[in-house]
Amino acid sequence: MDYSKVLSKTIVDTEKSGIRKFFDIMETMDDVVGLTVGQPDFVTPWHIREAGIESLEKGKTYYTSNAGTLELRIEIDKYLTRRFGVSYSPEKEIIVTVGGSEAIDIAVRSIIEAGDEVIIPTPSFVCYAPITRMAGGVPVIIETSVKDKFKLTPEALKAAITPRTKMLVLPYPNNPTGAIMTREELKDIAEVLKDTNIVVLSDEIYAEMTYGHEHCSIASIEGMKERTIIASGFSKAYAMTGWRLGYLCAPAVMIEQMLKIHQYCIMSSPTTSQFAAIEALKNGDDDVKMMVEEYNRRRRYIYNGLKGIGIDSFEPEGAFYIFPNIGQFGLSSDDFCSRLLYDYKCAIVPGNAFGAGGEGFARISYAYSIKHITLALERIEKFVKTL
Amino acid sequence: MKNELLKLLETDARYTPEQLSVMLDIPLETVISYIDELEKNGTILGYKTVIDWEKTNRESVTAMIDVKLTPQRGKGYDRVAEKIYNYPEVQSVYLMSGAYDLSVLIEGKTMKEVAFFVSQKLAPIDEVISTTTHFVLHKYKDTGVLYDAVLDIDERGNCN
Numbered sequence: 073m074d075y076s077k078v079l080s081k082t083i084v085d086t087e088k089s090g091i092r093k094f095f096d097i098m099e100t101m102d103d104v105v106g107l108t109v110g111q112p113d114f115v116t117p118w119h120i121r122e123a124g125i126e127s128l129e130k131g132k133t134y135y136t137s138n139a140g141t142l143e144l145r146i147e148i149d150k151y152l153t154r155r156f157g158v159s160y161s162p163e164k165e166i167i168v169t170v171g172g173s174e175a176i177d178i179a180v181r182s183i184i185e186a187g188d189e190v191i192i193p194t195p196s197f198v199c200y201a202p203i204t205r206m207a208g209g210v211p212v213i214i215e216t217s218v219k220d221k222f223k224l225t226p227e228a229l230k231a232a233i234t235p236r237t238k239m240l241v242l243p244y245p246n247n248p249t250g251a252i253m254t255r256e257e258l259k260d261i262a263e264v265l266k267d268t269n270i271v272v273l274s275d276e277i278y279a280e281m282t283y284g285h286e287h288c289s290i291a292s293i294e295g296m297k298e299r300t301i302i303a304s305g306f307s308k309a310y311a312m313t314g315w316r317l318g319y320l321c322a323p324a325v326m327i328e329q330m331l332k333i334h335q336y337c338i339m340s341s342p343t344t345s346q347f348a349a350i351e352a353l354k355n356g357d358d359d360v361k362m363m364v365e366e367y368n369r370r371r372r373y374i375y376n377g378l379k380g381i382g383i384d385s386f387e388p389e390g391a392f393y394i395f396p397n398i399g400q401f402g403l404s405s406d407d408f409c410s411r412l413l414y415d416y417k418c419a420i421v422p423g424n425a426f427g428a429g430g431e432g433f434a435r436i437s438y439a440y441s442i443k444h445i446t447l448a449l450e451r452i453e454k455f456v457k458t459l
Numbered sequence: 460m461k462n463e464l465l466k467l468l469e470t471d472a473r474y475t476p477e478q479l480s481v482m483l484d485i486p487l488e489t490v491i492s493y494i495d496e497l498e499k500n501g502t503i504l505g506y507k508t509v510i511d512w513e514k515t516n517r518e519s520v521t522a523m524i525d526v527k528l529t530p531q532r533g534k535g536y537d538r539v540a541e542k543i544y545n546y547p548e549v550q551s552v553y554l555m556s557g558a559y560d561l562s563v564l565i566e567g568k569t570m571k572e573v574a575f576f577v578s579q580k581l582a583p584i585d586e587v588i589s590t591t592t593h594f595v596l597h598k599y600k601d602t603g604v605l606y607d608a609v610l611d612i613d614e615r616g617n618c619n
Contacts, residue, residue, distance in 0.1 A: 091617075095617040095618075098617070099617070106613075106617075108617055109613070109615045109616075109617055110617075110618070111615055111616075111618075113613075113615070313615075369467075369482035369483070370482075372481050372482060372484055373478065373481050373482050376481045377481075442471075442474070442478065442482070443471075446478075
């Protein structure tokens with residue numbers, strides 16, 4: 073059989089994620105101290121797990137309605153109103169998805185057709201460009217820079233817009249840089265977008281993890297809700313990555329179309345997870361606060377620790393990553409990270425895995441205990457002393 | 460801020476003042492002076508290590524004893540509590556509401572040793588009306604620490 077004639081060319085041409093390559097090497101080695109994981113080290117709080125277990129004990133093992141249980145959608149609306157001042161109709165403007173990833177996928181697929189351009193600020197999470205291409209769209213990359221604190225500027229946005237622009241991905245708080253966008257900065261972005269037909273896909277999965285500034289959703293800025301899709305979920309805020317649960321909020325006319333994709337390819341999101349998520353939203357605020365306080369302590373610890381060994385970083389204001397500038401050592405991101413891994417058994421992710429603009433940087437996750445971070449910093453210090 | 464400092468030290472007494480200063484975002488001198496003050500005024504009473512003795516070859520048994528008392532005029536339970544807590548084998552003494560008055564945690568090498576303590580030292584105290592001894596069979600969790608947790612295995616997948 074000639075598989076080259078069988079497999080979809082679009083998929084074959086889709087590059088394997090740069091992070092994946094690095095993880096594959098790492099997993100073949102022993103005694104590696106890694107700071108690579110992009111998920112919380114906390115276990116889902118017990119009362120949330122218990123709600124999932126209780127739903128199983130009561131035999132709630134059916135599909136829910138396609139958009140998710142109404143009770144959960146009501147809680148999502150209450151949560152977004154309480155935390156970020158944006159409200160969505162539980163009946164018509166919310167879909168419960170399989171993680172934030174599905175939310176991003178169906179948002180793109182419901183908007184993008186062959187040749188449509190999607191503006192993607194980078195460095196950012198690895199899925200936006202491949203998902204755009206799979207939908208037939210064309211990714212238009214904006215490289216944000218450390219001098220702008222890795223924020224999207226209105227000037228860069230204006231320069232990237234063409235008549236074919238259909239969507240702007242807004243990935244803040246940002247993985248991998250830890251950048252955030254404040255309300256004032258988002259207002260400037262909104263100013264560029266008003267009176268256009270450009271849709272904003274705002275990936276707010278790290279919304280709870282901000283330090284110093286409260287997260288601002290672009291949907292809460294006047295005139296933006298009608299053109300904004302919020303993709304978010306429970307993975308990061310509630311330490312629920314394995315439950316695979318997220319959500320999409322958007323104007324009813326968009327949700328109606330997105331629901332068709334979700335209905336045909338997913339049916340409904342995991343029922344057990346939906347029951348756990350209701351408990352998370354009803355009684356989980358204190359858990360989130362506790363975890364965010366802990367991330368904040370680690371953030372300061374790793375920022376100062378890197379500074380102490382002569383590695384400068386932009387001080388992250390969101391998510392749980394720091395993106396130090398390693399270009400000063402005269403090695404490419406790949407070389408720096410490979411040598412650190414092979415010779416000093418410490419794993420961090422090369423910054424170019426998140427877009428070409430990440431060259432010269434590396435992503436370090438601080439979703440680890442202080443003890444683990446201390447051990448990793450010792451290894452990094454030994455390495456940079458040889459450079 | 461002092462409470463946050465105490466919470467951190469309660470989870471790990473080996474955090475250095477330098478680490479605490481960065482984690483709490485307060486100057487190093489402030490951390491040092493807070494700790495000094497909290498030690499001097501008796502808020503921080505000591506720094507101990509949590510040990511699972513079952514993993515060693517040291518023999519030990521722990522028992523919780525419910526003690527009913529007759530209070531003494533003018534002194535309540537304080538005097539008799541003192542008589543009990545002065546025995547070095549006594550680990551903790553709590554005054555309780557409910558069916559009995561004192562909860563006494565005691566550690567001995569063998570069950571016989573604990574039984575000897577109860578019959579020869581505790582029960583003969585004038586104010587003690589009765590005792591009920593419960594031996595601890597296995598510790599699952601103590602002062603917030605899990606005893607059977609497998610350490611340092613990170614099962615999280617690297618997927619983004």
